């Protein structure tokens with residue numbers, strides 16, 4: 001299935017296109033996650049000019065199906081002169097070889113040569129990185145991290161992860177992950193990875209829903225509903241959630257002192273109180289008087305665009 005997610009078609013027909021001046025440089029971005037491929041053309045300032053989306057069946061797709069979904073999404077690049085394409089991919093990736101090594105529940109992506117395939121489709125230089133780590137480059141080039149050489153960008157909600165820019169470089173060592181499975185509780189819940197007490201067992205939407213249900217606050221409640229319900233018990237659950245999120249971030253601050261944490265995703269629903277709880281917890285963890293006091297900002301961009309902006313940032317950083 002292929003469909004345009006934007007009603008705008010910004011590429012004019014050949015007859016309408018002026019013979020000169022030459023096309024401006026554009027940035028290409030692709031987000032590849034289980035079941036879906038998104039692609040976008042962005043201006044050098046990070047404005048989305050054109051986008052496409054295609055889908056595939058995560059469980060049953062063959063590599064040829066992935067090829068087709070990728071080719072369909074890449075259609076939006078055809079009329080643009082691209083500086084390069086940055087791919088934000090779920091799972092475990094190898095940026096050096098351009099391979100996706102492993103994605104849970106998507107057998108067809110194991111060992112998938114995404115940069116080679118996209119390069120052949122478009123003729124552009126292509127680079128891939130892990131989605132959660134990559135978003136820090138979106139913030140660095142187009143968002144609240146502009147002008148900084150060190151800070152952290154955090155995914156919250158169903159998917160948890162931290163990307164750290166350290167002295168101008170994304171920290172992305174081979175085999176490194178996004179932090180969702182770092183242990184924050186010795187006797188915590190069993191995680192899908194097999195270990196106990198991973199950060200994601202108590203700082204994702206799944207935990208929030210289960211906690212709210214256990215507290216008698218209903219099934220499938222959202223953070224937004226808990227924050228705005230005006231209920232004291234709901235307020236305590238929200239506060240606990242903010243503390244759980246801070247648990248992982250405090251470890252990141254202790255190790256790398258990024259100073260600035262930009263939260264994306266669900267945290268936006270938490271409002272100012274949620275942000276303040278996380279920030280205060282981080283500030284309490286800084287013992288060194290001369291160190292930068294940690295600050296927490298909440299990303300204001302469209303949630304759907306965070307990974308695409310990261311891909312465009314990867315182009316500006318490396319291509």
Ligand SMILES: [Zn+2]
Nearest residue numbers: 181191193198
């Ligand atoms: Zn885990």
